[in-house]
Amino acid sequence: MTTTDAAAPSVGPADALLFELLATPEGRADPYPRYAALREQWPVHRLVLDVPGSSVGTWVLSRFDFCQAALRHPRVGKDFASMQRRWGLDESEVAAQQVFSSERPTMLFSDPPDHTRLRGLVSKAFTPRTVEALRPQVVRLTDEVLDSVGTGEVDVMAALAFPLPVSVIGEMLGVPPADRPQFQRLVRASAAALEPYVSPESLDRANQATLEMEDYFRHLVAERRERPCDDLLSQLIAAEDGGDQLSTQELLSTAILLFAAGFETTTNLIGNGLLALLRHPGELDRLRRDPALLGSAVDELLRYDSPVQVNGRVAGNDVEIDGHAFPAGATLLVLQGAANRDPRRFPDPDRLDVGRADGASMSFGTGIHFCLGAALARLEGQVVFGRLLERYSSIELLDDNPRYRDSITLRGLAELPVRLT
Numbered sequence: 431m432t433t434t435d436a437a438a439p440s441v442g443p444a445d446a447l448l449f450e451l452l453a454t455p456e457g458r459a460d461p462y463p464r465y466a467a468l469r470e471q472w473p474v475h476r477l478v479l480d481v482p483g484s485s486v487g488t489w490v491l492s493r494f495d496f497c498q499a500a501l502r503h504p505r506v507g508k509d510f511a512s513m514q515r516r517w518g519l520d521e522s523e524v525a526a527q528q529v530f531s532s533e534r535p536t537m538l539f540s541d542p543p544d545h546t547r548l549r550g551l552v553s554k555a556f557t558p559r560t561v562e563a564l565r566p567q568v569v570r571l572t573d574e575v576l577d578s579v580g581t582g583e584v585d586v587m588a589a590l591a592f593p594l595p596v597s598v599i600g601e602m603l604g605v606p607p608a609d610r611p612q613f614q615r616l617v618r619a620s621a622a623a624l625e626p627y628v629s630p631e632s633l634d635r636a637n638q639a640t641l642e643m644e645d646y647f648r649h650l651v652a653e654r655r656e657r658p659c660d661d662l663l664s665q666l667i668a669a670e671d672g673g674d675q676l677s678t679q680e681l682l683s684t685a686i687l688l689f690a691a692g693f694e695t696t697t698n699l700i701g702n703g704l705l706a707l708l709r710h711p712g713e714l715d716r717l718r719r720d721p722a723l724l725g726s727a728v729d730e731l732l733r734y735d736s737p738v739q740v741n742g743r744v745a746g747n748d749v750e751i752d753g754h755a756f757p758a759g760a761t762l763l764v765l766q767g768a769a770n771r772d773p774r775r776f777p778d779p780d781r782l783d784v785g786r787a788d789g790a791s792m793s794f795g796t797g798i799h800f801c802l803g804a805a806l807a808r809l810e811g812q813v814v815f816g817r818l819l820e821r822y823s824s825i826e827l828l829d830d831n832p833r834y835r836d837s838i839t840l841r842g843l844a845e846l847p848v849r850l851t
């Protein structure tokens with residue numbers, strides 16, 4: 431067994447690379463060459479440029495098998511207080527932190543048994559069968575959005591990639607249409623706290639945004655309590671009223687999680703995925719000619735440029751993964767975007783192949799936190815790319831190098847200007 435070196439190492443090329451990747455706009459914008467270097471030369475790397483306050487250390491994992499083993503390990507979990515220490519917060523700051531504090535529990539940041547209970551309460555709404563029944567509704571919503579898009583020059587991010595997923599999850603949850611646009615700003619602000627390096631100002635904005643969303647859902651819950659509807663929020667309220675299954679705070683945090691997780695990622699599937707297709711016209715034509723490939727195409731687009739690039743875990747005890755030992759409290763940064771391009775797992779990984787049948791990528795995670803909304807996201811992707819190709823005979827990229835937003839955990843474009851004909 432290799433014992434991972436816990437002594438203070440010196441700054442080397444891997445650390446310089448990781449600093450670029452995780453903390454600079456250039457590295458975040460173009461992660462793939464950096465991932466390749468890490469994966470081949472330093473697949474399990476102890477970060478030297480650790481965040482102050484992380485006494486135990488942070489390891490960065492980039493090969494598929496290793497990332498998978500870490501995410502599935504039963505004693506590797508989501509002890510978020512340790513994660514917050516990784517950000518350099520001391521104990522009082524950890525207590526004051528709002529976004530992922532223990533006062534705001536969500537399935538995304540809890541371990542069993544809380545995770546099992548919180549996920550169990552909503553999992554029925556997201557099974558592949560329940561989601562497939564939503565197909566006609568997703569097609570209707572997509573057509574409504576595309577009707578308003580029309581033809582000509584369009585920014586896909588503003589006109590389609592944001593409004594569509596927000597309508598889908600908004601309808602499911604019961605958030606009225608007029609209230610939905612404000613959430614783009616709020617969710618983006620709160621998602622900044624998911625970045626491996628986050629400034630105190632961003633953290634403040636994230637906290638503020640979380641409190642605003644909580645206020646919003648507190649009012650909506652009060653309304654639904656008086657007049658229940660046929661929506662997921664009313665079902666969650668019934669679960670809360672049904673006894674000790676869900677506290678009021680858990681109800682609010684779950685509603686926010688579902689709403690936020692339900693669109694920021696899918697927005698980026700639409701943007702990153704369309705850009706990848708437009709940069710590979712041969713693959714786009716292949717998909718146009720053979721819509722039966724939509725299922726594999728969406729999975730391939732997710733693999734090729736994943737909306738979620740980085741995942742995080744904390745070792746609950748001293749653990750050993752694939753021959754490497756990690757001390758209790760060690761933070762593991764799982765580079766999903768790097769794992770998705772691992773040639774050991776995906777032959778010719780830098781090639782986009784809409785018919786690829788190499789099995790699941792890492793984009794939805796794996797293990798007990800595997801994306802609850804995976805079936806819904808896949809459905810939305812299949813419908814939106816399918817309808818785009820049916821309705822437009824030509825989609826022309828107007829900027830060869832559109833700008834990615836400056837974040838690495840969630841990777842997505844700021845704008846995607848195209849001409850639709």
Ligand code: HEM
Pocket residue numbers: 501537538539549599687688689691692693695696699736737738741742792793794795796798799800801802803804806807
């Ligand atoms: C392309 C779109 C999406 C991507 C790439 C994505 C990605 C992910 C990933 C990587 C995780 C695992 C996080 C971890 O291991 O800690 C996750 C969890 C989750 N996702 Fe998604 N997601 C997408 C869409 C959605 C949608 C549409 C929903 C709908 C509500 C959703 C809801 C959730 C929830 C609730 C969790 C937490 C599951 C748990 O902790 O057990 N996601 N997602």
